[in-house]
Amino acid sequence: MITPGGTGPAPRLADQQDDVRRRVVALACRAPSVHNTQPWLWRVSGTRIRLWADRSRQLSASDPQGRNLLISVGAALHHATVAAAALGRSARVTRFPSPRDPDLVAEIDLAEARVPFAEELELAAAIERRRTDRRRFTSWPVPPERLAALAAAAERPGTRVLPVDDPGARAVVERLVARAIEAEDEDPLLREEQRRWIAHGPDDGIPLSSLPAHERATERPDRFDRDGAYDLNSFSVDVSDAVLALCTETDDAAAWLDAGEALSAVWLRATVGGLSVVPLSQVVEVTETRAALQLDVLAGSGVPQLMLRIGWQEVYRPELPPTPRRSLDEVMKR
Numbered sequence: 001m002i003t004p005g006g007t008g009p010a011p012r013l014a015d016q017q018d019d020v021r022r023r024v025v026a027l028a029c030r031a032p033s034v035h036n037t038q039p040w041l042w043r044v045s046g047t048r049i050r051l052w053a054d055r056s057r058q059l060s061a062s063d064p065q066g067r068n069l070l071i072s073v074g075a076a077l078h079h080a081t082v083a084a085a086a087l088g089r090s091a092r093v094t095r096f097p098s099p100r101d102p103d104l105v106a107e108i109d110l111a112e113a114r115v116p117f118a119e120e121l122e123l124a125a126a127i128e129r130r131r132t133d134r135r136r137f138t139s140w141p142v143p144p145e146r147l148a149a150l151a152a153a154a155e156r157p158g159t160r161v162l163p164v165d166d167p168g169a170r171a172v173v174e175r176l177v178a179r180a181i182e183a184e185d186e187d188p189l190l191r192e193e194q195r196r197w198i199a200h201g202p203d204d205g206i207p208l209s210s211l212p213a214h215e216r217a218t219e220r221p222d223r224f225d226r227d228g229a230y231d232l233n234s235f236s237v238d239v240s241d242a243v244l245a246l247c248t249e250t251d252d253a254a255a256w257l258d259a260g261e262a263l264s265a266v267w268l269r270a271t272v273g274g275l276s277v278v279p280l281s282q283v284v285e286v287t288e289t290r291a292a293l294q295l296d297v298l299a300g301s302g303v304p305q306l307m308l309r310i311g312w313q314e315v316y317r318p319e320l321p322p323t324p325r326r327s328l329d330e331v332m333k334r
């Protein structure tokens with residue numbers, strides 16, 4: 001939690017700086033990542049924090065290009081700037097600063113201390129509350145103006161966040177999501193990769209406690225295991241759920257990083273407003289469904305990078321436990 005300092009003896013300036021940087025990195029590591037792979041490495045020196053994409057944690061079967069990897073790193077980058085602001089530091093970000101080191105994704109320079117704004121504290125508080133909550137949403141509709149505000153909060157040059165509200169387009173999205181899930185399920189390599197990241201280890205992967213128990217009688221496609229061991233029916237899209245399409249102008253590393261920053265902006269803002277978000281990446285991972293999405297749903301509005309299912313969880317549902325993260329020592333580049 002972000003709390004004001006105590007009343008003990010004043011720590012040395014260098015210790016304070018070190019503390020702020022480590023807290024920024026620790027909060028940034030709470031970012032969502034594909035299968036909770038946490039594909040990032042950090043280094044702090046002076047007032048600068050460097051962020052690398054960790055290719056050793058790339059999903060070779062489902063993400064050969066590293067799209068989901070860089071979206072995840074982009075989310076961590078945005079989390080870092082939100083955390084820095086709440087800790088009273090503005091952050092100047094230089095993306096891909098070194099052509100010789102393409103995995104060095106960003107340099108974040110922290111400025112002098114200042115008093116954070118209330119909205120910055122609110123957004124940072126959402127970092128620790130945010131979860132991928134795959135339980136079935138209630139049927140309460142998400143008001144279109146709420147959706148539009150979320151989309152607007154995340155737009156940045158080269159990135160667009162589009163509500164998919166036309167009933168015809170929604171039906172196409174549902175069909176494509178189901179088709180992508182089936183296509184990945186038929187591929188033994190993809191199936192095995194997904195299975196491996198469930199209960200993967202004590203500090204990464206998707207723990208069983210984050211996966212919903214069976215919630216409905218109807219047969220619907222799900223993301224991971226279809227043999228009934230893990231019933232993830234609520235992974236697919238329901239008609240009452242709102243859907244946002246995260247798109248970019250280009251389809252390269254810079255665009256994927258931007259998409260990740262936009263993802264984090266939407267998700268934290270949604271969390272502040274009590275809304276739940278579940279990314280749907282399979283429909284973008286499968287070449288055929290990605291092409292159909294671009295042509296039939298987005299019709300020239302951009303390249304789809306991620307679809308987001310958005311809705312309300314039941315008010316009195318117990319909170320999900322947070323998913324685990326690797327220790328700071330492990331994610332610090334030596």
Ligand SMILES: Cc1cc2nc3c(=O)[nH]c(=O)nc-3n(C[C@H](O)[C@H](O)[C@H](O)COP(=O)(O)O)c2cc1C
Pocket residue numbers: 030031032033034035036068069071072075130131132133134205206223235278279280281282306322323
């Ligand atoms: C690029 C990306 C793609 C993702 N794709 C999916 C997905 O298709 N289905 C899903 O349920 N969760 C998806 N997630 C959510 C991750 O599984 C989740 O962030 C991770 O397990 C950590 O859990 P947390 O978000 O609760 O901290 C995705 C996240 C990212 C960043």
